[in-house]
Amino acid sequence: MSHTAFRFRLVKEKLYWNTSTPVCSLCLVDDKWLLAGTEDGCLLLFDVTSGKLNALNVKKPEHGKYPITQLIPLPGVQILLALTDHGCVRQYALRQDLAIKKDVPGVQGCSVMAAKRERGKYHIAVGKKHKLYILGYQGEETGFTVQSEFAIPDLPKSLAWNTDGILVIQKTREKEYWLSLTTGKIKELSTATCQVPLPVSQEILSVCPYIHSTTPACVTRGPNAEATRDTSMNWKEKGIHTLCAMYPYIFAMSPSGIEVRMLPTEGKRSEGKRGDLPCQVISVDHPKLSSLSNIVDMDWASEQRNAMRGDELHSEGAKLKTPQQQIYITNSNNDVYVLESIPFSQQIDELISREEYDHALTLGRLLTPSDVSDELVQRVSILHGFYLFTNMQWNLSMHQFLEADIDPRIVIKIFGLLPAYVSASWEPPKEYLGHIKKASEALAQVQHRFKAAHQLKQWLKNFRKPGQYKQGEDLVKPDTSDAGMKIASIDTALLGCYLMTSEEDVVNFLEQPNRCVLDDCQLALQKEGKWTEIVALYHSKGLNRRALELLKDLGLGIKKGSIMGGADDLKKIGLEETIRYIQRLNGQDPLLKELALEYSKWVLTAAEPAVCLQMFYHKKGKIVPPKDVLRHFNDVLGEHATELQKRYLEAILNDKMFSGLPEVKTTDVHDALIRVYVDQITKLDNEGQDEQRAVISGKLQTFMKSSEKYNAERMKQLLEAPVFYREAAIARARLDEHRDALVILAHKLGSFAEAEAYCNEESRPPPPLGEPVSREDKGRLDMYYTLFELYLQPPHGKPTEQNISDALKLLQRHPDKIDCLKALKMLPADTGVSKLQDWLVQVLKDVSCKLHELRVYRNLCKSENQQAAVARIKGQQSRVIVDSESTCAVCKTKIGSRSILAVYPNKVMVHKGCATRDGGSLQVCPVTKKRFSPLDAFENPVHQGY
Numbered sequence: 001m002s003h004t005a006f007r008f009r010l011v012k013e014k015l016y017w018n019t020s021t022p023v024c025s026l027c028l029v030d031d032k033w034l035l036a037g038t039e040d041g042c043l044l045l046f047d048v049t050s051g052k053l054n055a056l057n058v059k060k061p062e063h064g065k066y067p068i069t070q071l072i073p074l075p076g077v078q079i080l081l082a083l084t085d086h087g088c089v090r091q092y093a094l095r096q097d098l099a100i101k102k103d104v105p106g107v108q109g110c111s112v113m114a115a116k117r118e119r120g121k122y123h124i125a126v127g128k129k130h131k132l133y134i135l136g137y138q139g140e141e142t143g144f145t146v147q148s149e150f151a152i153p154d155l156p157k158s159l160a161w162n163t164d165g166i167l168v169i170q171k172t173r174e175k176e177y178w179l180s181l182t183t184g185k186i187k188e189l190s191t192a193t194c195q196v197p198l199p200v201s202q203e204i205l206s207v208c209p210y211i212h213s214t215t216p217a218c219v220t221r222g223p224n225a226e227a228t229r230d231t232s233m234n235w236k237e238k239g240i241h242t243l244c245a246m247y248p249y250i251f252a253m254s255p256s257g258i259e260v261r262m263l264p265t266e267g268k269r270s271e272g273k274r275g276d277l278p279c280q281v282i283s284v285d286h287p288k289l290s291s292l293s294n295i296v297d298m299d300w301a302s303e304q305r306n307a308m309r310g311d312e313l314h315s316e317g318a319k320l321k322t323p324q325q326q327i328y329i330t331n332s333n334n335d336v337y338v339l340e341s342i343p344f345s346q347q348i349d350e351l352i353s354r355e356e357y358d359h360a361l362t363l364g365r366l367l368t369p370s371d372v373s374d375e376l377v378q379r380v381s382i383l384h385g386f387y388l389f390t391n392m393q394w395n396l397s398m399h400q401f402l403e404a405d406i407d408p409r410i411v412i413k414i415f416g417l418l419p420a421y422v423s424a425s426w427e428p429p430k431e432y433l434g435h436i437k438k439a440s441e442a443l444a445q446v447q448h449r450f451k452a453a454h455q456l457k458q459w460l461k462n463f464r465k466p467g468q469y470k471q472g473e474d475l476v477k478p479d480t481s482d483a484g485m486k487i488a489s490i491d492t493a494l495l496g497c498y499l500m501t502s503e504e505d506v507v508n509f510l511e512q513p514n515r516c517v518l519d520d521c522q523l524a525l526q527k528e529g530k531w532t533e534i535v536a537l538y539h540s541k542g543l544n545r546r547a548l549e550l551l552k553d554l555g556l557g558i559k560k561g562s563i564m565g566g567a568d569d570l571k572k573i574g575l576e577e578t579i580r581y582i583q584r585l586n587g588q589d590p591l592l593k594e595l596a597l598e599y600s601k602w603v604l605t606a607a608e609p610a611v612c613l614q615m616f617y618h619k620k621g622k623i624v625p626p627k628d629v630l631r632h633f634n635d636v637l638g639e640h641a642t643e644l645q646k647r648y649l650e651a652i653l654n655d656k657m658f659s660g661l662p663e664v665k666t667t668d669v670h671d672a673l674i675r676v677y678v679d680q681i682t683k684l685d686n687e688g689q690d691e692q693r694a695v696i697s698g699k700l701q702t703f704m705k706s707s708e709k710y711n712a713e714r715m716k717q718l719l720e721a722p723v724f725y726r727e728a729a730i731a732r733a734r735l736d737e738h739r740d741a742l743v744i745l746a747h748k749l750g751s752f753a754e755a756e757a758y759c760n761e762e763s764r765p766p767p768p769l770g771e772p773v774s775r776e777d778k779g780r781l782d783m784y785y786t787l788f789e790l791y792l793q794p795p796h797g798k799p800t801e802q803n804i805s806d807a808l809k810l811l812q813r814h815p816d817k818i819d820c821l822k823a824l825k826m827l828p829a830d831t832g833v834s835k836l837q838d839w840l841v842q843v844l845k846d847v848s849c850k851l852h853e854l855r856v857y858r859n860l861c862k863s864e865n866q867q868a869a870v871a872r873i874k875g876q877q878s879r880v881i882v883d884s885e886s887t888c889a890v891c892k893t894k895i896g897s898r899s900i901l902a903v904y905p906n907k908v909m910v911h912k913g914c915a916t917r918d919g920g921s922l923q924v925c926p927v928t929k930k931r932f933s934p935l936d937a938f939e940n941p942v943h944q945g946y
Contacts, residue, residue, distance in 0.1 A: 037068025127156030
């Protein structure tokens with residue numbers, strides 16, 4: 001695949017009138033003059049500005065007819081360098097008369113030369129036998145002078161400048177090596193037959209491509225002569241004998257013609273694309289020479305490189321003129337041909353007209369904005385994407401569209417998924433309308449549309465960025481800005497793709513913030529009967545009332561959808577989704593509370609209580625105020641609200657996620673659950689359902705024992721009925737009214753066993769010796785004695801023998817918890833001692849143990865008192881002598897007669913204030929930081945004198 005990069009024509013037959021004398025060298029100066037060196041030493045000058053060769057001068061040799069093998073023009077200093085076959089570098093004035101100047105000194109006998117221009121100065125490298133000379137131009141008077149000299153292995157055949165060295169090919173053994181101009185070291189490379197400098201970019205600037213002797217391949221090299229590409233450039237033609245270059249082309253001459261290729265330039269377009277592009281094969285019979293000289297203009301290359309790297313700026317300064325626009329070629333018959341470069345934009349237009357979009361795109365990527373505009377490259381890339389799409393290469397086409405940075409609305413229009421308001425206010429570029437229509441026709445079959453929609457879905461996801469949807473923005477009103485229309489088109493098209501390819505993902509997509517156009521998406525979902533998806537769409541737009549109204553219609557059987565199970569399944573979905581929706585509202589914003597309560601009414605009348613409760617609390621720990629929920633239950637269900645209130649209150653009070661919330665940790669909420677239990681127990685008791693009543697009573701008692709938030713005083717008054725005696729006792733226990741609680745259990749309920757169990761649970765052991773007894777604990781300490789009294793003081797009449805027997809058994813079970821003297825006084829006078837024997841024996845044992853403990857405690861106190869007295873005596877006997885020179889070990893100031901001292905066992909003496917400075921302890925020496933016990937450390941507030 002190739003295209004026309006150069007126009008090729010014959011300019012002149014037999015360039016030199018002496019047809020038997022061949023032309024040996026050519027060069028072109030500023031697209032103005034063509035110079036030719038002949039085998040008999042003549043120098044020919046032609047004017048080429050008219051497109052023809054008009055002879056201007058023939059400079060004949062003055063000293064011998066030696067062939068001119070190389071011509072290098074130096075326009076900046078108006079000099080022409082001519083290398084003759086006998087090793088002389090002559091200088092001519094670069095003007096029409098070609099005046100001869102003196103030869104370049106010091107290089108007689110040279111065989112090859114190469115030149116470069118860098119920082120406005122010219123340098124030439126000259127090879128001579130086993131030497132390589134570097135010469136610099138010093139001005140018109142001095143001319144060229146030798147600046148450095150290097151030894152080389154053999155006579156050089158060709159040279160090429162590199163940024164930091166010179167590439168050399170030996171003449172005899174045809175080996176290539178690189179000579180570093182900074183170190184003088186030589187690095188051998190490989191076998192080669194020819195080379196050429198390419199002043200194009202950083203890579204190409206320091207490159208000397210060459211052709212292997214075995215295969216026609218070209219390798220490019222960079223700094224330090226390292227290869228810059230993984231693969232070599234392979235040529236179609238065989239027998240290549242000459243390479244030449246003109247930005248950005250490389251020409252290979254073979255006996256059958258000229259092959260033209262293009263290398264990528266440096267810049268973001270060609271980043272990562274290291275290949276070359278075949279351009280054209282020109283048929284010429286035995287081409288021999290080209291007008292391209294062996295000179296590297298590094299200044300131009302540097303400017304070109306800067307322009308390539310700054311192509312984001314698209315500035316006029318980045319557009320540089322290519323050094324030459326045409327090449328002159330001679331063949332073995334001395335016929336002259338010209339290759340005139342065709343503008344790159346015309347080359348691309350030619351490829352577009354032939355629908356070779358990939359080739360055109362490759363060409364555009366290899367160039368810089370100074371050659372081809374970014375707009376043209378983007379246009380080619382888009383056309384290539386359309387071409388791939390119409391050929392059903394969906395994945396490749398979407399990749400191409402993404403790379404081309406195409407307006408996504410153009411691609412969306414192919415599928416007919418543009419929102420109505422976007423279609424009414426926006427039109428794609430006219431040049432793409434035909435391609436859009438053709439691409440749309442490729443989607444006629446369902447299977448093609450499905451595959452293409454799948455690729456479109458993946459492609460559109462690349463345009464959705466985090467932070468694209470701002471918090472609080474209006475997601476319902478269409479955005480008429482260009483950026484807004486793009487986002488709306490992308491999201492609306494994405495929904496259409498999900499409907500075509502993966503319906504199960506529609507809800508997940510809609511639950512995220514999106515810019516789907518409401519009217520278009522609602523219509524598309526309604527056609528498919530996707531009611532739950534419409535609810536998700538409403539929710540994403542903040543249209544909560546519309547969503548709840550639709551769910552209500554579904555739950556009541558008003559709407560019909562595509563649910564496989566029929567109307568019953570649709571009602572079930574409407575009910576379940578309403579519960580989830582209201583639950584989600586409760587977790588989002590307290591301001592939506594009223595809306596949630598409003599639409600929960602029909603659910604409360606249609607669903608099971610356990611299911612309904614989920615509406616009023618959220619998994620994230622958010623909850624509707626319980627008082628509002630309870631009132632709402634009463635308003636909706638009336639007398640039937642009790643069971644639902646009970647379940648609701650149990651759920652929020654027993655779940656750790658909610659029980660700690662401020663709105664739940666209130667007296668009203670805890671009291672409310674007790675009242676609900678009381679109402680249910682009363683109702684069950686009236687109905688004679690004792691078994692169920694016992695279950696609820698158990699729950700009430702457990703809750704009253706565990707809860708610390710209910711108002712015990714109010715609950716005491718609520719629990720006066722006989723059915724609530726046990727609960728009343730628990731409420732009085734909370735109020736420390738233990739005697740009343742025991743009276744209820746022992747006398748009213750008639751269960752001394754429960755009364756004793758109450759004492760076991762509520763009583764407290766006596767405090768340790770020496771500690772006072774609080775008012776609260778005093779009542780708990782006498783609890784067993786109170787129960788003993790209740791045994792002996794029944795509500796009606798005197799105690800029976802059974803009462804006395806049970807009282808004595810209580811004394812035996814708890815001898816250490818009832819005052820024996822008070823108990824003896826309380827017992828009837830006729831109680832026999834034999835009945836008290838076991839209890840008295842146990843009491844004596846307990847008294848004996850307590851007496852022993854008191855004696856031990858007394859002895860320990862005496863010992864501690866004695867130790868303190870000894871320490872005090874030792875401290876009083878210690879003397880501290882303070883004289884006029886005594887100083888504090890911390891602050892280093894003298895200790896005055898009125899100072900308070902601290903003296904440590906290690907003889908350190910300090911002010912007391914210095915010892916306790918910064919929170920220090922008197923038990924720690926402030927100098928050594930050693931800690932002493934209270935018996936070792938002491939304070940002496942008395943000075944004994946100076």
